[in-house]
Amino acid sequence: MALPEAQSPVEPPENQQQRLARCRALIEREIRPRADACDAEGRLPDELPVMLGREGLCGLVVPEGQGGRPVDPITYGLIHEQLGAACAATRAVLTVHDMVAAAIGRWASPEQQADWLPRMARGETLGAFALTEPEVGSDAKAIRTEAVRSGDGFSLHGSKRWITAGQIAHLFLVLARCDEKPTAFLIPRGTPGLTIEPLAPPLGLRAAMLAELHFADCRIPAGWMLGPVGSGLNHVAAAALDLGRYGVAWGCVGLIRACLEAATRRARTRVQFDVPIREHQLIQGLIAEMAVDLKAARELAMAAGRLRQSGDPDGVIATCTAKYFAARAAMHAGQTAVQILGAEGCAAGSPVQRYLRDAKVMEIIEGSNQLQQVMIATDALQRQGRL
Amino acid sequence: MKIRDFLGRFFGDYQLRDDEDIFGVGFVNSLFAMQLVLFIEKEFGITVGNEDLSLANFRSIGAMAELIERKRSGG
Numbered sequence: 213m214a215l216p217e218a219q220s221p222v223e224p225p226e227n228q229q230q231r232l233a234r235c236r237a238l239i240e241r242e243i244r245p246r247a248d249a250c251d252a253e254g255r256l257p258d259e260l261p262v263m264l265g266r267e268g269l270c271g272l273v274v275p276e277g278q279g280g281r282p283v284d285p286i287t288y289g290l291i292h293e294q295l296g297a298a299c300a301a302t303r304a305v306l307t308v309h310d311m312v313a314a315a316i317g318r319w320a321s322p323e324q325q326a327d328w329l330p331r332m333a334r335g336e337t338l339g340a341f342a343l344t345e346p347e348v349g350s351d352a353k354a355i356r357t358e359a360v361r362s363g364d365g366f367s368l369h370g371s372k373r374w375i376t377a378g379q380i381a382h383l384f385l386v387l388a389r390c391d392e393k394p395t396a397f398l399i400p401r402g403t404p405g406l407t408i409e410p411l412a413p414p415l416g417l418r419a420a421m422l423a424e425l426h427f428a429d430c431r432i433p434a435g436w437m438l439g440p441v442g443s444g445l446n447h448v449a450a451a452a453l454d455l456g457r458y459g460v461a462w463g464c465v466g467l468i469r470a471c472l473e474a475a476t477r478r479a480r481t482r483v484q485f486d487v488p489i490r491e492h493q494l495i496q497g498l499i500a501e502m503a504v505d506l507k508a509a510r511e512l513a514m515a516a517g518r519l520r521q522s523g524d525p526d527g528v529i530a531t532c533t534a535k536y537f538a539a540r541a542a543m544h545a546g547q548t549a550v551q552i553l554g555a556e557g558c559a560a561g562s563p564v565q566r567y568l569r570d571a572k573v574m575e576i577i578e579g580s581n582q583l584q585q586v587m588i589a590t591d592a593l594q595r596q597g598r599l
Numbered sequence: 600m601k602i603r604d605f606l607g608r609f610f611g612d613y614q615l616r617d618d619e620d621i622f623g624v625g626f627v628n629s630l631f632a633m634q635l636v637l638f639i640e641k642e643f644g645i646t647v648g649n650e651d652l653s654l655a656n657f658r659s660i661g662a663m664a665e666l667i668e669r670k671r672s673g674g
Contacts, residue, residue: 312640319649352629443652446632525605526639528630590628597611 228287229269229490251566256302256421261309261380263409265335267308271312273455274561278329280313283518289462289513296466299420300570303466304577305338305377307459311452312339315396319439319448328383340381341456342372342425343449350583352387352394352445357394357427359388365434366390367404368397368427375579378423379410379503380487385438386425387449393442396449397432405430416569417577428440451573454528456503457535458520463512464538468509468565471549472502474564478553489552498548505541509540512537515518529591536584542571600659605638617661622654632657639663645670 232456244264250256257263272288274280283291295303313332316339331337348354357370368388375384384406389479390510392395399406411422439448479490489495510535519527546568550557557564575581610626613667621627635657636647646665656666 232673258671274637319652320650333622419620440652443649446629447636447652450629452635473643523637525634525641528634528637532630586629587630 228283230288232290232455235291239298243302244298246353248561250419254418256419261335261338270459271333273310274329274333279333286517289517292462293466294461294465299472303463304417304420307456308341308376309339311341311456314455335423337382340375340385342384342386344373344374346371346373349489355387357388357548359390365432366515367432370427372425375423378419379421387444390441394444395441396438398436398443402491416573444478457529459532460578461538464542465509465513465599467542467571468545469504471545471567472506475552502545509538509541532584532587539574542574546571600641602663618659620658643667
């Protein structure tokens with residue numbers, strides 16, 4: 213049971229409250245109980261996308277006219293907080309699905325939107341975001357995958373690595389160089405010339421079903437391009453990653469909350485030196501740090517959410533700030549929770565060691581902590597007139 | 600003027616000409632294009648679509664003013 217101070221203190225807009233309550237109930241009923249098993253097995257249940265789609269969780273950023281059940285940014289964040297506290301791998305898979313759906317909703321042609329979005333909202337088509345390559349991470353403009361003009365369409369060559377949900381996704385948003393410019397393409401699973409190689413579960417987000425994609429003369433029609441030539445990074449990928457960072461920020465808030473709940477539960481029940489360890493001041497110090505970080509991370513995420521809600525361009529940096537702080541705080545909370553639980557926290561199957569491993573990955577995905585620092589520092593310097 | 604004010608945050612004391620290539624003077628990062636689109640949409644009440652994403656529409660203050668005018672007049 214959650215502590216009162218660990219509950220989300222900010223109510224979402226009134227018309228979204230029931231939706232949020234239903235999503236929270238679903239997450240607690242269907243996702244949290246399976247999280248440790250998914251982590252151990254390194255995979256998600258096969259039926260998960262359609263189940264989530266049935267409950268509207270695959271259409272959170274899909275317009276109503278395309279079969280979606282969209283929510284405002286604050287409600288979106290609070291749903292991701294709950295997902296992050298329950299199963300960070302499920303949250304990661306849903307986030308990349310949303311990144312693809314949002315990119316299609318924003319930049320695709322009406323035909324592409326009608327083709328993909330209703331199926332994505334139902335969870336029948338799961339999206340995955342394919343930017344990272346074996347030799348290209350933070351320096352995204354250096355992508356090597358190439359889309360060469362061939363007849364009326366393109367032929368793709370190259371590889372993508374660490375693709376979340378790559379093992380199970382039905383549709384890939386792929387970034388490739390076209391006419392030497394970064395360009396986005398929508399490529400369905402099963403396209404000849406595309407082979408998908410599952411990757412072994414990594415340190416954290418073990419159930420995120422990572423895969424490597426290989427394109428070898430993968431021929432696609434011109435109509436599969438998403439947005440114009442050259443818009444792939446600055447517009448399509450940038451907006452998708454911006455949403456991804458927002459989801460990660462809130463997911464980290466959830467992770468911190470889960471760590472705090474586990475640590476305080478243990479501190480109340482574990483007796484050492486004849487008293488519950490909550491009475492030891494050094495333990496109180498650790499809990500205080502987590503509690504403060506939780507409040508701070510949530511406030512930063514809320515601030516970003518409010519700016520996003522109004523379409524304010526400052527929401528972009530506010531999201532970087534929230535993601536940076538929340539990921540760092542989640543890592544700290546994971547370490548602290550394991551420390552307070554001691555050997556129990558290190559044991560296989562203990563949720564807190566999962567939280568710690570998942571938090572480490574949060575510091576890397578959707579822009580590493582160091583990349584966020586560069587963005588935040590650049591913005592701060594610009595605001596002070598130094599650049 | 601609103602566009603110039605917004606760009607001033609990124610370009611500091613540098614005096615941009617109306618026809619100067621804002622991507623060519625080296626002050627912007629990978630988030631800038633997204634921030635610029637959000638600013639134009641919020642400030643001028645238009646929606647930038649994929650048909651508008653040509654770099655030519657955002658290359659200079661003058662080009663952005665033309666895009667905004669075109670979108671506002673339904674073009």
